[in-house]
Amino acid sequence: xxxxxxxxxxxxxxxxxxxxxxxxxxxxxxxxxxxxxxxxxxxxxxxxxxxxxxxxxxxxxxxxxxxxxxxxxxxxxxxxxxxxxxxxxxxxxxxxxxxxxxxxxxx
Numbered sequence: 801x802x803x804x805x806x807x808x809x810x811x812x813x814x815x816x817x818x819x820x821x822x823x824x825x826x827x828x829x830x831x832x833x834x835x836x837x838x839x840x841x842x843x844x845x846x847x848x849x850x851x852x853x854x855x856x857x858x859x860x861x862x863x864x865x866x867x868x869x870x871x872x873x874x875x876x877x878x879x880x881x882x883x884x885x886x887x888x889x890x891x892x893x894x895x896x897x898x899x900x901x902x903x904x905x906x907x
Contacts, residue, residue: 824900831893838892846885857890867895 816833818826831839838861840854853871860869870878870889879887 824896824903828893828896828900831896836893838890840888840890841880842888843880845883846880846888848885849888850886853887857888861890867892 814834816826816830818829820826827841831837838858840857842849857869860866868889868891870880871887872878878889880889
């Protein structure tokens with residue numbers, strides 16, 4: 801389901817709704833609906849999200865394409881796996897599709 805939502809502050813916001821129980825499927829369908837091959841994923845529990853870091857993720861992808869790019873710690877743990885609430889991550893639609901395909905073969 802894709803819809804337009806008008807909010808006084810944001811003017812227009814595109815919203816995608818999907819299967820609440822299947823986050824992976826929801827992200828894939830949203831990416832396909834908007835015809836995008838890579839995107840930044842933001843968790844709803846990131847109240848202090850640093851939106852100025854989005855450009856760095858896209859810049860990194862442009863110079864060094866990868867299926868997954870995220871800010872992380874020295875131990876390679878992505879910051880999105882913590883409770884900092886500051887950072888997001890970049891992934892590709894193709895990577896999520898491959899993951900879904902592997903998951904279907906396992907189950």
